[in-house]
Every structure is written in structure tokens, then in C-alpha cells.
Amino acid sequence: MVFHTALDVSLRSVSICIIDGDGNICFEDKVVSEVDEIAAALKRFSPEVCSVGFEAGTLTQYLSYGLQAAGFEVICMEARQVSAALSAMRNKTDRNDARGIAQILRSGWYSRVYVKSMESHLTRALLSGRKAVLKKCVDLENEIRGLIRLLGIKLPGTLKHGAFDDLVRPIIEEHGLMVDSLIPLLDARLMLYQTYLKLDAQVTAMARKDEVCQRLMTVPGVGAITALTFKAGVDNPSRFKRSRTVAAHFGLTPRRFQSGELDNPGHISRAGDADVRSALYVAAHSLVIRSDKWTYLKAWGVRLSKTKGHRRAVIAVARKLAVILHRMWIDETDFRYNSTEVKL
Known part of the structure; x- marks a missing residue:
């Protein structure tokens, strides 16, 4: 017998809905968003369940890799298309969303999303970390630029990240009025910049080794x-x-x-x-x-x-x-x- 299994995934829980080929609801449950719990619930219903579908989201990689390892075929659907289909429902609940996703699976009206490899996600994590640290570093530089104007000091419009501390720290220490408030910001900014340099070196080394x-x-x-x-x-x-x-x-x-x-x-x-x-x-x-x-x-x-x-x-x-x-x-x-x- 053909079953269409849908998951409505949230951060802490997953609503499960299984329907048959005629669209009749055969099984519904709500479990925590852990692969073992989801797989156990599906196997309790029937060993014939072999595929699972859900819309792309924050837990897509975790659920895809885990459910594939448990022996299920994973169908990840384009989120905007699923959202447009579910918007026709009068009441939005996790149970209704799971039922709607199951009907979408039965109809075949969906676009399948490619789930990237773990290597790709690790590379993206490194790039995202580098970008985030640099952004915080720039935010602190702009904050220091704004506060130091109280002393009548105008820093150059273009100042490289590596030269920022060497130029600003002596100026602040010389005036002495804002040492207690600005030196801790400079220390935090310097630590962020050193972290950024380490991440940037890792990115450069990774690119050099990759054919x-x-x-x-x-x-x-x-x-x-x-x-x-x-x-x-x-x-x-x-x-x-x-x-x-x-x-x-x-x-x-x-x-x-x-x-x-x-x-x-x-x-x-x-x-x-x-x-x-x-x-x-x-x-x-x-x-x-x-x-x-x-x-x-x-x-x-x-x-x-x-x-x-x-x-x-x-x-x-x-x-x-x-x-x-x-x-x-x-x-x-x-x-x-x-x-x-x-x-x-």
C-alpha cells in the first residue's frame, strides 16, 4: 500500500501525518524534533513507510541526513511553494500544516529542493563565521569613531583594520578623558580582529588546497x-x-x-x-x-x-x-x- 508521509517541522517538535493513496488520514502524531523519535513513530505505524516529505527549513540538513541513515527516502520541498499552497487553509495549526503537506505530496505539486553535502555546510559555516566577526569588528570601529568625536578628534575616512588600533589607542591615552570607556572597546575590537585574521587565514588555506x-x-x-x-x-x-x-x-x-x-x-x-x-x-x-x-x-x-x-x-x-x-x-x-x- 502506498503511503504519503508528511512532517511539519518546528524547532522543538514535529507533527506527523500519514495518508493513503485516496487521501484518507491513516496516522497522526506529534513528537520531539529528534531523528530517533520520528523514525520510531513511523515504524510503529507501518514498516511499509519508506519516504518522508517536509518543507525546507532550519533543521533540513539534520533531518535529511538522519532520516536517510535510518533508511527513509527524504523529499525536501521548496518552502515558498508549500507556503502558498497552505495559505488557502482557514486555520493554521501544526496538525493542519502536516495534513496539507501530505496532500501536496500525494498530488505531486511541489518542487524538490537539493540538500547540500556536509562539506558544503562546513565551508559555509567558516565563511559565515568570518563574515560575522568582521561585521562586529566594523561595528565597534564605527562606535569608537562616534564616541571619540566628543574629544574633537576626527579619524581619517579610510583607515585599514590593521592600523586602527595603532592609531587610535595612543590618541585616547593621550587625552585621558575617555580611557575608561574607550580602551575596553578597543581591547574587544582588537580581539575580534585577531579572530578574524585566524578565520581569514583558514579560508585562504582552504582555497589554496582546493583544486x-x-x-x-x-x-x-x-x-x-x-x-x-x-x-x-x-x-x-x-x-x-x-x-x-x-x-x-x-x-x-x-x-x-x-x-x-x-x-x-x-x-x-x-x-x-x-x-x-x-x-x-x-x-x-x-x-x-x-x-x-x-x-x-x-x-x-x-x-x-x-x-x-x-x-x-x-x-x-x-x-x-x-x-x-x-x-x-x-x-x-x-x-x-x-x-x-x-x-x-
Whole structure:
């Protein structure tokens, strides 16, 4: 007998609903959000339950890996699509959401989400930690800049992170009025900056040891951060049938609203991984503005910026970068400076 098993997952509990092929409810339960408890509840109902479906969320990786190890096929569904389907229900409860997800599984009207590997998530954790520490470091620098103005001191507009402490600490100690309030902030900021340097060194070392990252870094403007972010975001390049779909996956293609006689293209969709999209944008900006060596990609971006503006040109270059990086990864080739076209 065919069963459709749905989980409505929250942080501490999971609502389970199992229906048959006709849509009749066969089993309902609510357990804690632990793999062992979920697997035990499903096996108590019937050993014939072999697949489990739920919408993508914060516990997706934990539940996917755990339930797969327990012998279940895991179906992870696109959250926005599930949310749109469940919004038609009058009353929103965990039980009703589980029932709705089960009906979605039965109908087959869902998009399956790719669950990335553990290696990809570990890389993302390192990159996220580095980014978070740097952000806190910058926040403390801005706070110190604001407080030190009470003494009439105006710091340079552009000041490197490494030179900040050496410049500001002697000034504060010389005035002496705000030593008790600013020196602890400087100490905290210095500790954060040293932590950032350690994380940054780990990221650089990881990129140097990775063959894929080294290949991606042959593209002008693409450094260790962009290469690692793109590699972690894609994870498995073969899951994209065409390289052009990579740019759309990361939200770098325009939206479209078409209905009847209306057909209005919009701004880029900004769908998918924001960190990958941001890294590609920074790389494209560096390629167009800072790269000394001329390539067909830079020439195209410069020509485009003269007619469409710098921002649109950089987005277009970022979109093409996503395509090129994926194709280089698939074909195992380095960037060709003299190439006039890219096989998509």
C-alpha cells in the first residue's frame, strides 16, 4: 500500500501525518524534533513507510541526513511553494500544516529542493563565521569613531583594520578623558580582529588546497572568498543541466510578469543564496573596475556600462561570471583570456 508521509517541522517538535493513496488520514502524531523519535513513530505505524516529505527549513540538513541513515527516502520541498499552497487553509495549526503537506505530496505539486553535502555546510559555516566577526569588528570601529568625536578628534575616512588600533589607542591615552570607556572597546575590537585574521587565514588555506577553487580563481576578479562561496553554493555542479540556469538559481536574472496583454520584465529576482549573489557582484565589480588585464569579459562590461550604467553592467557581468564559473568547473578548464565566446 502506498503511503504519503508528511512532517511539519518546528524547532522543538514535529507533527506527523500519514495518508493513503485516496487521501484518507491513516496516522497522526506529534513528537520531539529528534531523528530517533520520528523514525520510531513511523515504524510503529507501518514498516511499509519508506519516504518522508517536509518543507525546507532550519533543521533540513539534520533531518535529511538522519532520516536517510535510518533508511527513509527524504523529499525536501521548496518552502515558498508549500507556503502558498497552505495559505488557502482557514486555520493554521501544526496538525493542519502536516495534513496539507501530505496532500501536496500525494498530488505531486511541489518542487524538490537539493540538500547540500556536509562539506558544503562546513565551508559555509567558516565563511559565515568570518563574515560575522568582521561585521562586529566594523561595528565597534564605527562606535569608537562616534564616541571619540566628543574629544574633537576626527579619524581619517579610510583607515585599514590593521592600523586602527595603532592609531587610535595612543590618541585616547593621550587625552585621558575617555580611557575608561574607550580602551575596553578597543581591547574587544582588537580581539575580534585577531579572530578574524585566524578565520581569514583558514579560508585562504582552504582555497589554496582546493583544486576547484584554484581553477575558479584563474578568472580575473575572483579571489578565495568568491571561489569558496560559489563552490559551497553550487556543491554539485552536475545538478544543473545547463550553465545558464546557475545565474537564475542565484537570483541574477530579471523577474517577469506576464498576463494577457501585459508583459513586464522587472529587476533581478534576488532568489537563492544571497551570499553567492553578493560574492559574484563583488567579483564582477573588481573585474570591470580594478582588473588591469583586459579580457573579452571586461571589455563587454565596460561597453555595457557606457550605455546601461555601471550597476546594470556589473550585474550583467556577475550573471555571466556565474555561467562561466560553472562551465569551467564542469569542463575542468582554466579561464581563457583570448576566448571570444563561452560554451553554455
